[in-house]
Amino acid sequence: MTPIQFLLIFVALAILFLYLRHLRTRLLDRMLLSLLALGAVILVVRPDWATALAQLLGVGRGADLVFYLGLSGLAFLWMGLYSRQREMDVRLTELARRMAIFEGEKPKSKPRKPKAKRP
């Protein structure tokens, strides 16, 4: 095992640990991430498997395949986060709006009548 393999395995397991420990999300998400981490560790330990798979798909090196898939995955993640962000914005706006209207102040004096003359 080379040092980089140790490092990558450490990173994958650390992310998995932090995710499972601190983000109590749905079971499905947790299983998915565990599988991803497992896959990552396997590919780090046996890079030749990635290369074999890559050649099967018409990509030269295993690292390239991982790069392409990783990028696509990130794009998906970004889209998900972005649409979530927009949802949050809508909720935040609605909350601020209710608050603003609730605390709104009516005119202290009555609006002047049309053509009222000033003394």
Place this chain on the structure above:
Amino acid sequence: MPPPARIFVIVPAYNEGRVLRASLKPLLGTGYSIVVVDDGSTDNTWRQLASLAVHRVRHPFNLGQGAALQTATSYALEAGAEYILHYDADGQHRVEDIPSLLEPVLRGEADVALGSRFLRRDDLQAVPFSRRLLLKGAVLVNWLLTGLWLSDAHNGFRALSRAAAQKIVLRENGFAHASEILQQIRTHRLRFVERPTRIRYTEYSLHKGQRFWHAFDVLVDLLIKRVFR
């Protein structure tokens, strides 16, 4: 003709403390109800309103002009508004234009009346050339996005019936609300007309008004909305 207090003039204001009182002054004598939404200003906008006979509502932080309009609309509807007028805080609209803008809505001939600075020759001449170009570009974009061909775009002067104001719900917080209003006019099949209004261009309003790059922001906002909905 309803009592003037049932006609609500709504004014979104963001850092307009310098001119706000002067802009509101001509409105105060009309008897209309006035709602000013301070959109999280960092200047003295809120304090400027304290002594005026207006309803004042304040966003806890800046949300954008579209959001401020929607807040003012919700407030006015809850306060019993029968008609709602959109009015800019920078003093670019003229109070004298209100009756003619309202007229078709009051008569029940239209649900929404939109101000246009391109219907009368002398109104048009008041528009600086660079603005004309930009606005006509926006007219084209609006047509592509909403299918409505208007003579003017992004004219903040509008009159709405209560029913129309209830149907049009703005979700675009930023400047894309102008196109969003047109989209919703179309989806709700509201009847609309354009009415001639004059825009008073001052150095202040030109500076505060939508700059050229805003156009791109608006376009991006609208396109994103098409994707994420």
